[in-house]
Amino acid sequence: MNAAKPKPKVVFEAVAKDFERRGEALRVLDPIDLVVREGEFVCLLGPSGCGKSTLLSIAGGFEPPTAGRVLIDGEPVSAPSPRRVFVFQEYGIFPWASVWDNVALGLRALSKEQQYERIQATIDLVGLTGFEKSYPMELSGGMKQRVGVARALAVAPDVIYMDEPFGALDSLTRLTMRAELIRIWQTRRPTILFVTHDVDESIQLADRVVVFSPRPGRIAGIVEVGLPHPRDLGSSRYGEIKNELYELLGVRHAI
Amino acid sequence: MSLAIALVVAALVGLRLASRWSLGARRWLMPVCVAALGVALWHGACALTQTKIFPTPLESFGAIFELGRTSRLWNDVVASLFRVTWGFGLAAAVGIPLGLWIGWSSRSFLALNPLVQALRPISPIAWIPIAILWFGIGDLSAIFLIFLASIFPIVVGTTAAVQNIPQVYVRSAANFGLAGFDLVRRVVLPAAMPQIITSLRIALGVAWLVIVAAEMVGMQSGLGYLVSDARNMGKRYDLVVAAMILIGLIGIVLDVLVRRLEQFDEVRWGFAKR
Numbered sequence: 001m002n003a004a005k006p007k008p009k010v011v012f013e014a015v016a017k018d019f020e021r022r023g024e025a026l027r028v029l030d031p032i033d034l035v036v037r038e039g040e041f042v043c044l045l046g047p048s049g050c051g052k053s054t055l056l057s058i059a060g061g062f063e064p065p066t067a068g069r070v071l072i073d074g075e076p077v078s079a080p081s082p083r084r085v086f087v088f089q090e091y092g093i094f095p096w097a098s099v100w101d102n103v104a105l106g107l108r109a110l111s112k113e114q115q116y117e118r119i120q121a122t123i124d125l126v127g128l129t130g131f132e133k134s135y136p137m138e139l140s141g142g143m144k145q146r147v148g149v150a151r152a153l154a155v156a157p158d159v160i161y162m163d164e165p166f167g168a169l170d171s172l173t174r175l176t177m178r179a180e181l182i183r184i185w186q187t188r189r190p191t192i193l194f195v196t197h198d199v200d201e202s203i204q205l206a207d208r209v210v211v212f213s214p215r216p217g218r219i220a221g222i223v224e225v226g227l228p229h230p231r232d233l234g235s236s237r238y239g240e241i242k243n244e245l246y247e248l249l250g251v252r253h254a255i
Numbered sequence: 256m257s258l259a260i261a262l263v264v265a266a267l268v269g270l271r272l273a274s275r276w277s278l279g280a281r282r283w284l285m286p287v288c289v290a291a292l293g294v295a296l297w298h299g300a301c302a303l304t305q306t307k308i309f310p311t312p313l314e315s316f317g318a319i320f321e322l323g324r325t326s327r328l329w330n331d332v333v334a335s336l337f338r339v340t341w342g343f344g345l346a347a348a349v350g351i352p353l354g355l356w357i358g359w360s361s362r363s364f365l366a367l368n369p370l371v372q373a374l375r376p377i378s379p380i381a382w383i384p385i386a387i388l389w390f391g392i393g394d395l396s397a398i399f400l401i402f403l404a405s406i407f408p409i410v411v412g413t414t415a416a417v418q419n420i421p422q423v424y425v426r427s428a429a430n431f432g433l434a435g436f437d438l439v440r441r442v443v444l445p446a447a448m449p450q451i452i453t454s455l456r457i458a459l460g461v462a463w464l465v466i467v468a469a470e471m472v473g474m475q476s477g478l479g480y481l482v483s484d485a486r487n488m489g490k491r492y493d494l495v496v497a498a499m500i501l502i503g504l505i506g507i508v509l510d511v512l513v514r515r516l517e518q519f520d521e522v523r524w525g526f527a528k529r
């Protein structure tokens with residue numbers, strides 16, 4: 001890591017969440033404290049139902065926390081903003097709009113020429129050149145997710161939230177998409193919070209992996225990955241991290 | 256009788272061979288074969304019962320040509336279509352924005368939905384006396400009735416469509432700062448559009464049903480008036496059946512026209528994989 005630590009970007013201060021269920025309060029998140037630094041790639045790893053999506057929604061300003069707060073650049077989050085953008089699991093892009101129009105969504109304030117330039121550059125960056133006029137239903141799952149990533153990147157956000165963005169893809173496409181995401185992240189250096197329940201995915205992508213316990217979600221441990229990109233999936237360090245993560249998740253690695 | 260038997264044989268052979276035709280041809284030929292079977296059955300029933308009053312298929316088709324020779328038929332078709340076009344068009348122009356609003360704002364849903372649900376089950380036919388009271392006998396009354404008949408399916412369908420918009424779309428819109436008119440134009444309306452088109456289809460079907468009924472009771476022209484007039488003026492049941500066949504055929508054409516809307520790129524996603 002660098003000598004001068006980058007400044008904190010997203011700060012969770014005792015963020016807790018209860019949901020009302022048939023008149024009873026259901027605790028989904030126990031108070032979470034976490035500091036994500038500028039330009040950092042953090043994976044939130046945990047079992048299904050532990051509140052990862054909920055935590056991300058709170059950070060995105062879609063949902064208010066029951067207690068605590070989320071600060072971005074020192075400012076409390078209260079509503080969604082194009083400065084921090086979501087990439088949703090599957091159907092986040094608009095099926096009624098072409099690839100071009102989807103990517104254009106957040107650029108309405110720019111002049112026509114600026115829009116044109118930005119959209120084309122982003123489409124090229126995610127490797128969808130030639131598909132500008134296509135509609136989502138004419139694209140494969142991986143290409144649709146590239147549109148989602150392009151739509152987010154186009155507005156040049158400081159923070160990108162990704163909620164299992166590759167969950168619906170087959171394992172080969174998933175690998176390619178991860179490599180692409182790392183390439184894009186290295187070019188643009190946004191801060192990324194990436195939710196997954198795939199242990200390998202988290203090790204391949206993250207600077208740090210935050211492991212959650214089952215509901216009510218709380219942080220079971222944080223693992224520094226510290227491997228340079230591109231990462232050697234066969235290295236002994238990789239295997240060690242994997243064991244560490246499985247242990248934190250409370251699952252036996254060997255079957 | 257031999258004609259009927261020939262028709263049955265031709266239709267059965269046609270249906271049997273249907274698998275060899277292209278999909279495009281099948282879409283036409285199979286319904287035509289089934290219609291031919293129906294006509295043959297009709298003819299057979301007439302021959303068996305030796306009816307003097309109920310027209311045979313030949314008499315009925317002959318009546319269509321008899322109607323077609325005068326300008327009567329054309330005038331009645333135009334009169335009915337004119338009323339439906341205006342009534343339905345106005346209903347869409349009012350009903351879609353109203354449905355978008357009721358579906359989007361929970362306050363307007365609470366306030367207006369009970370009213371909509373209370374007015375909806377009142378048959379447009381029940382409004383005929385009031386329509387005549389307000390607008391007299393004529394096109395205006397008919398347009399008012401068609402408006403009433405078609406606005407409820409449109410409002411209810413559009414409301415449901417908006418309420419069913421997946422949360423990710425709404426959140427995406429909020430994330431990229433869409434609000435007000437932009438939000439409606441870029442997200443709410445397109446997301447609801449496939450279901451709106453379906454409700455337009457239903458509404459147009461209802462409008463076509465109601466115009467005939469309304470014209471039978473309270474109008475002096477149109478296909479519905481043709482039906483009741485043919486019966487009253489000398490029990491011309493061949494003309495009655497001829498008018499009914501035409502009403503059905505025009506109904507098919509109207510439905511095909513609305514379904515054209517499903518082909519646009521912006522809504523195809525809502526109709527794929529069926």
Ligand SMILES: Nc1ncnc2c1ncn2[C@@H]1O[C@H](COP(=O)(O)OP(=O)(O)OP(=O)(O)O)[C@@H](O)[C@H]1O
Nearest residue numbers: 019020028047048049050051052053054055197215
């Ligand atoms: N709007 C809601 N109302 C009530 N309960 C909710 C709501 N949203 C989520 N929950 C509950 O909160 C818990 C956490 O949900 P969340 O979607 O955050 O889990 P997750 O960790 O993202 O799981 P997964 O990996 O399956 O996506 C679940 O038990 C869920 O039932």
Ligand SMILES: [Mg+2]
Nearest residue numbers: 052053054163
């Ligand atoms: Mg989730």
